[in-house]
Amino acid sequence: DQQVKQNSPSLSVQEGRISILNCDYTNSMFDYFLWYKKYPAEGPTFLISISSIKDKNEDGRFTVFLNKSAKHLSLHIVPSQPGDSAVYFCAARGYHGSSNTGKLIFGQGTTLQVKP
Amino acid sequence: NAGVTQTPKFRILKIGQSMTLQCAQDMNHNYMYWYRQDPGMGLKLIYYSVGAGITDKGEVPNGYNVSRSTTEDFPLRLELAAPSQTSVYFCASSVENEQFFGPGTRLTVL
Numbered sequence: 143d144q145q146v147k148q149n150s151p152s153l154s155v156q157e158g159r160i161s162i163l164n165c166d167y168t169n170s171m172f173d174y175f176l177w178y179k180k181y182p183a184e185g186p187t188f189l190i191s192i193s194s195i196k197d198k199n200e201d202g203r204f205t206v207f208l209n210k211s212a213k214h215l216s217l218h219i220v221p222s223q224p225g226d227s228a229v230y231f232c233a234a235r236g237y238h239g240s241s242n243t244g245k246l247i248f249g250q251g252t253t254l255q256v257k258p
Numbered sequence: 259n260a261g262v263t264q265t266p267k268f269r270i271l272k273i274g275q276s277m278t279l280q281c282a283q284d285m286n287h288n289y290m291y292w293y294r295q296d297p298g299m300g301l302k303l304i305y306y307s308v309g310a311g312i313t314d315k316g317e318v319p320n321g322y323n324v325s326r327s328t329t330e331d332f333p334l335r336l337e338l339a340a341p342s343q344t345s346v347y348f349c350a351s352s353v354e355n356e357q358f359f360g361p362g363t364r365l366t367v368l
Contacts, residue, residue, distance in 0.1 A: 151298070174355055185262070185348050185359030186301070231300060235355065244289045244308075244352045245316070248300035 145169050146234050148249035156257055161219040163252050165232035168213065172234040176246065177206060177217050180229045189230070190217070222256045229253050260284050262360035264349050270366045271339040279334040279363050281349030289352045290332040291316070292324065294345040295362075301348060307332055339367045 147166045155161045165175075173194045178186035192199040192206045192215065199206050205218045219226055230253075233246040265280045283290065288309045293301040293316075303316030307326040321343055323335040332351075336343060344367045350357040 146300070148300075176356065178359075183362075185350075185361050187359070188356045191355060244355070244357070245291070245303060245306060246301075246357060248293075248302075250298065250300045
């Protein structure tokens, strides 16, 4: 059962335009969501996050939107740059009883290609 | 700070062999994790630890073992390698919400 889904395996956009990456989840107990970026032959690196009590978080060119009623989040990159070309993973964290183990559940990833 | 380090970077094993993937972090993080990533898939949690001496199973623990004798180190052991364990393995550590990942170990079992 895939609790976090990224239904688009790939996305291609022109440099300077907006990139929108989407992520859906099924578990309403998730309380924190993160986006990671991964270049080939490297480990994922943290990009941006959002708590379930918010619906938007912005950091420079990156904005994450959370729609709890739809169980959907999205990452907007504006303007897109060729250096943004990478695999993007969304991840969700949920509490287990009263403990937070920090465990994350990852989506399958979306490969973004930004063309010059 | 070196962050999270993993060794080796690459390894080819024969079926039935065993090996230990090393992971170390110098950020004094209590929480550490092992993931595997298969092609076209997200990261699947193998094992995790919330502190020295404490470990627990993740989503896909079969065929693996871990130990956590110190805060810094979290080795992953494969006892009887199988082709299904061909994957890229990532170690991560965290103190709050954000996990910091190592560069990965690419393992092939033939």
